Structure formats: C-alpha cells, structure tokens
Amino acid sequence: AQSVTQPDIHITVSEGASLELRCNYSYGATPYLFWYVQSPGQGLQLLLKYFSGDTLVQGIKGFEAEFKRSQSSFNLRKPSVHWSDAAEYFCAVGANTGFQKLVFGTGTRLLVSP
Amino acid sequence: DAGITQSPRYKITETGRQVTLMCHQTWSHSYMFWYRQDLGHGLRLIYYSAAADITDKGEVPDGYVVSRSKTENFPLTLESATRSQTSVYFCASSESSRGMSPLNYGYTFGSGTRLTVV
Numbered sequence: 001a002q003s004v005t006q007p008d009i010h011i012t013v014s015e016g017a018s019l020e021l022r023c024n025y026s027y028g029a030t031p032y033l034f035w036y037v038q039s040p041g042q043g044l045q046l047l048l049k050y051f052s053g054d055t056l057v058q059g060i061k062g063f064e065a066e067f068k069r070s071q072s073s074f075n076l077r078k079p080s081v082h083w084s085d086a087a088e089y090f091c092a093v094g095a096n097t098g099f100q101k102l103v104f105g106t107g108t109r110l111l112v113s114p
Numbered sequence: 115d116a117g118i119t120q121s122p123r124y125k126i127t128e129t130g131r132q133v134t135l136m137c138h139q140t141w142s143h144s145y146m147f148w149y150r151q152d153l154g155h156g157l158r159l160i161y162y163s164a165a166a167d168i169t170d171k172g173e174v175p176d177g178y179v180v181s182r183s184k185t186e187n188f189p190l191t192l193e194s195a196t197r198s199q200t201s202v203y204f205c206a207s208s209e210s211s212r213g214m215s216p217l218n219y220g221y222t223f224g225s226g227t228r229l230t231v232v
Contacts (some may be wrong), residue, residue: 032218036223042179042225043204043224044219044223045223046222051218088155090157101159102158102217104158105156106154106156
C-alpha cells in the first residue's frame with residue numbers, strides 16, 4: 001500500500017523568502033501525487049498534481065513541485081512567499097492500480113513572518 | 115449553488131446518539147468520499163462510493179455507515195457516537211470517465227463538518 005511522509009510539522013518563513021515543503025512517498029510504481037492547501041476553517045484546495053510527463057509541475061498561486069523518482073520525493077516550492085500563503089499543506093499519493101484512493105500525509109503548517 | 119456542500123458545519127452530540135452528516139454535490143461526479151481529519155493523522159478515508167448504490171470501506175470504517183441512493187448525495191451516519199469520533203469530517207468528490215482514473219482529476223473537497231461528541 002502507498003504511504004506518504006511530510007517530515008516537517010511546522011515551518012516558518014519570512015515574507016518574500018523562498019519556500020520548500022518536503023514530501024516523501026512509498027509506492028512501488030509511479031504514483032499519482034498531489035499537493036493540497038487548507039486555510040483555517042476551510043476545506044482542502046488542490047494546488048497541483050502529477051501523474052506522468054514533465055517532472056516539474058506548475059500549480060496555482062505560484063506554486064510548483066518536482067517529482068524525483070530516485071528520491072521518492074515530491075517537494076513543493078514557491079520562490080517568494082506571501083502572508084496569505086500561511087496555511088496547512090498536505091501531500092497526497094494515489095496508486096495507479098486497484099482502487100485508486102488518495103492517502104494523505106499528516107500535513108505541514110506554514111507560518112509567514114513579516 | 116454549484117459545488118460540494120456539507121451540513122451541518124458544526125455539530126455537538128452526546129455519546130450514544132445517532133448522527134448523520136450530509137454531503138451534496140452538483141456536478142454529478144461518480145466518485146464520492148468521506149475523510150476524517152485528526153491532529154497528527156492527516157486525513158483518513160472512512161468510506162467511498164464509485165457510483166450510486168456502490169460503496170466500500172476505507173481505512174477507518176468502524177462505527178460509520180454510508181448510503182448513496184442518488185448520485186449527488188452521500189450521507190455519513192454515526193450509528194452510536196463515541197468520543198473518539200470527535201473530528202472534522204470532509205466529503206470529497208471526483209469525476210471519472212471510461213479508462214480514466216478519478217485521480218487524473220483530483221478530488222474536490224467540501225468545507226467540512228466539525229463534530230464534537232460529549
């Protein structure tokens with residue numbers, strides 16, 4: 001079964017600085033990979049997804065992520081963080097066989113300092 | 115309104131009571147899901163449905179019941195609520211098409227129901 005690890009529970013970044021959120025997955029083949037963002041009291045919004053093709057994926061709100069098969073990683077990046085990016089970010093992995101459910105990581109809370 | 119809506123947004127109930135959380139989507143998506151979100155666990159799948167009258171268990175189904183008599187509705191029932199079921203519950207939906215996984219489209223989530231069992 002697939003699994004996903006987000007090693008950082010909290011990250012604090014200064015406004016205008018770059019951001020990288022880590023995500024490592026466990027799955028035998030090429031998985032479906034997703035990043036979602038959750039603002040306080042809200043549902044989850046899809047930032048970007050990857051399942052084939054170019055390993056650098058562009059998403060909404062200026063985010064991008066890179067799939068690295070050799071490292072089993074799908075890290076989320078943004079070159080310049082805005083205060084409105086403060087939220088919780090979830091990485092999720094889906095298998096490409098059987099019932100293709102999404103398995104979520106435990107999330108990383110991003111704090112943006114002025 | 116178009117989209118996926120959950121009701122109620124907040125619910126407090128007593129241990130042992132039956133509670134039903136509602137989920138309604140207007141896209142006619144074939145797949146629907148229920149997740150619970152708990153600190154330190156992320157989101158865990160409770161039940162899912164591939165179409166009307168087709169449901170199956172997810173990762174943490176014990177104590178929950180679902181039904182899907184219509185494509186647009188996917189209610190989740192706690193038959194006898196326990197304190198361990200205090201959580202935030204999210205419904206999600208996804209379209210699919212012949213030969214294409216729902217994961218190709220990603221899931222769209224509702225705003226959640228915060229349930230407290232006292």
